[in-house]
Amino acid sequence: MNLDHLRYFKAIAECEHYGRAAEILHVSQPNLNYAVTQLESELGVPLFEKAGRNVRLTRYGRLFLQSVTESLQKLDESTRALQELGTGGGLVLLGSIRKLAAQTVPELMHDFLAQPGQEGVRFELHTESGFSRDLLQAVAEERLDMAFVSHPGDPTVFECLPFKRSPFVVVVPPGHPLAEKESVTLTETLPYPYVYFSKRGGLRPAVDAMFRAIGAQPKIAYETEEDTVVAGMAAAGFGIAIVPDHPVLRCLDLKILPITAPDSGRTAYLCRKCSAQLPEAASYFYQYCAETLSEKNC
Structure with missing residues (x-):
């Protein structure tokens, strides 16, 4: 099923007119006719019916439009996310034990976002069950980019930054x-x-x-x-x-x-998986924490 054909179908459904859809898409009307014919042939059902000079969706077309709209939305969101990652922006997935998540980690996130060039970065902060072992497991499985924990993980699996905490x-x-x-x-x-x-x-x-x-x-x-x-x-x-x-x-x-x-005195750790290929924004944040946490008592 051709991706362009799905976008053509969606535009025709929204315009209810082949000519107007062709103008919006900057393609010829015969191309739209061919796309709909191909889709209908593949699906085995009619998608449009004539309504005077316009067209309207059949009941099959209405069902198909819902699926196409959801699929294209997810595809576009994923494409934008990957483009953000490639330019240094994007989503950073953090985990933290609850005590650090209450103050220390939000402060680090806030101060990092205030740095020049980090305007496009977004964070998700997860506490999982709140236990270090669960957070480290999520990092190992690459469900999190890194996690703030109370004890270091296996050094053959994790790279960890130690930092001081209150006694x-x-x-x-x-x-x-x-x-x-x-x-x-x-x-x-x-x-x-x-x-x-x-x-x-x-x-x-x-x-x-x-x-x-x-x-x-x-x-x-x-x-x-x-x-x-x-x-x-x-x-x-x-x-x-x-x-x-x-x-x-x-x-x-x-x-x-x-x-x-x-x-x-006690120590906490920021851990990431040794072999993981972190997004550029996550790598920058890890380096920022390495420089910042060495000067703080959390």
Whole structure:
């Protein structure tokens, strides 16, 4: 089925006149007659019927017009998208854990778009399930161009940019023995039960590493996945917790204690697939992040 013939058919259907359609398309009327004849022969049904000096669609033609219109629209959208990619514009598909998606990533997107020459770039920001492993899987499958995650992926699969994030803190409910302190060492928390990150949570490896650094194991009373839930359970008295320092903690009934030892600093990562051929705009954004994130504490 010839693509030009479909465009000719659509124009005739909209004009309901062969002559006017020929003028709009800048083709001869015999070419239009030939195109419709070919389509009708291939489909086995009449597409137009005479209506005085005009033509109108048959019931078969009305059904066919709907399909042709949708197909041509999708084709034109895809063509425009590929043309944008080829000139440095286009769509950048980002993934992010939710904490970074709330502020850090939108700020990077905004500042990048303010750069000269990036006016044609568009972003889609996806959080998937919010877990690093799911986001990395989407990058590996090339459903995302890159993702902001809490731990790096397999270095044989991913290229990752590390950057600093706000430190971990210990949070305790009011009235807890540690609530009288202004800061704590991790060793001082060992006698108390913890609300802890489950193994599915992206922050679990980082917290585990802190306890390994002091050669100890926490007393885990409850496990859950998201840091806001961990903090909420601590506020409700289910145990103490280690969570990233974040303004939302100030909205909960908690005492927030900086950790003086071991180092509670933490790292996040922007990861892309090593072998993926990124659109030019996505490559520019990755490079922009490499330069910007080295100067920020997120």
